[in-house]
Amino acid sequence: MFALIVLSAFFSVAEISLAASRRLRLRQLADEGDARATLVMKVQEQPGHYFTVVQIGQNAVAILGGIVGEGAMSPLFTDLWRWMDLDDAQARTAGFLLSFLVTTSLFILFADLFPKRLGMTQPEALAMRVVRPMQTCMSLFKPLVWVYSRTADGLFKLFDLPTQRDDRITSEDILAMAEAGARSGALAAREQQVIANVFELDTRTVSSAMTQRDRIAFFRRDEPDAVIRLRIAAEPFSTYPVCDGEIDRVVGYVDAKDLFQRVLNNQPISLLDDALVRKVLVVPDRLTLAEVLDQFRLVHEDFAVIVNEYSFVVGVVTLNDVMSTVMGELIAYPLDEEQIVKRDENSWLIDGATPVQDVQRALLIDEMPHAEEYETLAGFMMVMLRRVPKRTDTVTWGGFRFEVLDVDSFRIDQVMVSRVTEAAATPVAVTLR
Structure with a gap:
């Protein structure tokens, strides 16, 4: 009985450890020089024969365990019941039932539950220990393995099921x-x-990271030197679009380093000088951030002007804007530049231009209503209110109250978000004022 339990436990460990072994961890061990990890990965690619041996072993041992257990324990338990003054027929029945219960319990505990839980905790280590003994068993039982494997392959083809493990990582x-x-x-x-x-980056559009049109600091090409110097002092940026009269007629951009160099050398600044104005990258507003990064790499630039389908400029984006989206909270922004400011455990002050993905992350919201119709918190408010929001307009949704605090020329500047109690929360509540 002890030998059969150990053998059954071996097959249980072999089965669960192979199934639970992580491909990445095995590849790492194989790269470190462990040949057993390579063997385990090869078995995972074609596990049919391996599991056939496991099932042959487990079923054969279970049947033998029942025979041995009944033969070894039934007489002992029958004698025990006879000693307790049961008649012969009742003692034999009770002895058989008790031997069946004890045998089954021993196999469930020591040949199934314990080894399988052990195999789940250390799958790669155990799989590498049993892979070579299992290969020996596969050689010994090769004729039986061939018969059962061909039968199983036929069933897979009959039901049009895949026979190989899909190890693609998404x-x-x-x-x-x-x-x-x-x-x-x-x-x-x-x-x-x-x-x-x-x-x-593959799902967020460039408009979620851009500087919006009304916040762009730009130069007109015919502006005099004095005006350019005042603009640099008032709005210090690293890059400025250069336009022919109006912002929708962008002809290039100028780097602040070139302007500073001329200022330090006491040279006049004229944007009519083609040597000073560089060619600008123009991208549509439907591109994703990943596509914008590809554009930057192709043209070796880190600044782009964004236009919509009507060729109107809607914003500008820099490489730093995209990387700030990636780095998130790891970047320390000045307090006045943060889009989401947490006031306390139940309230946030959020810029209207904040992408909805960032709002969801801050509020721990899985999904927003009508998410395909907008990209920013301001868009969410407009869609929910069905008009341009005014100051003090509120929307209650998903356990939060969104209140418009400031509107500047139809643009939502600030929204106060507060957590509401379950009693006050409704699926969607809109307040117009």
Whole structure:
């Protein structure tokens, strides 16, 4: 009985450890020179024969365990019941039932539950220990393995099921691993958020990171030297678009370093000088941040003007804007430049231009209503109110109250978000004033 339980436990460990072994961890061990990890990966690619041997072993041992257990224990338990003054028929029945219960319990506990839980905790280490003995078993039982494997392959073809394990790693897999690492403490929460932000580059449009049209500091090409110097002092930026009269007629851009160099050398500044004005990259507002990064790399630039389908300028974006989206909270912004300011545990002051993805992350909201119709918090307010919001307009949704605090020329500057109690919360509540 002891030998059969050990043998059954071996097959249980072999089964669960192979199934639970992580491909990435095995590849790492193989790169470190462990040949057993390579064997385990090869078995994972074609596990049919391996699991066939496991099932042959487990079923054969279970049947033998029942026979041995009944033969070894039934007489003892029958004698015990006879000693307790039961008649012969009742003693044999009770002895058989008790031997069946004891045998089954021993196999469940020591040949199934314990080894499988052990295999789940250390799958790669155990899989590498049992892979060579299992290969020996596969050679010994090769005729039986061939028969059962061909029969199983026929069933897979009959039901049109895949016969090979799919080891492709998706972005969802990586994000899930990063989240698990953050929960276990192996990865800092902010580092896990950076990884999530990287994958968001393929879904977030450039408008979520751009400087909006009304906040762009630009030069007209015919502006005099004195005006340019005053503009630099009043609005110090690294790059300025240069326009022919109005902002929608961008002809290039000028780098602040070139302007500063001329100022320091006491040279006049004239934007009519083609040597000073550089060619500007113009991109549509429907591009994702990942596509904008590709454009930057192709033209070796770090500044772009964004236009809509009507060729109107809607904003500008820099490489720093995109990287700030990726780095998130790891970058320390001045307080007056933060888009989301947490006032306390239940309230936030949020800029209307904040992307909805950042709002969801700050408020721990999984989904926003009508999310395909807007990209910013201001857009959310407009869609929910069905008009241009006014000061003190509120929307209550998902356990939060969104109140417009400041509107500047139809643009929502600030929104106060407060957590509301369950009694006050309704699915959607809109207050117009």
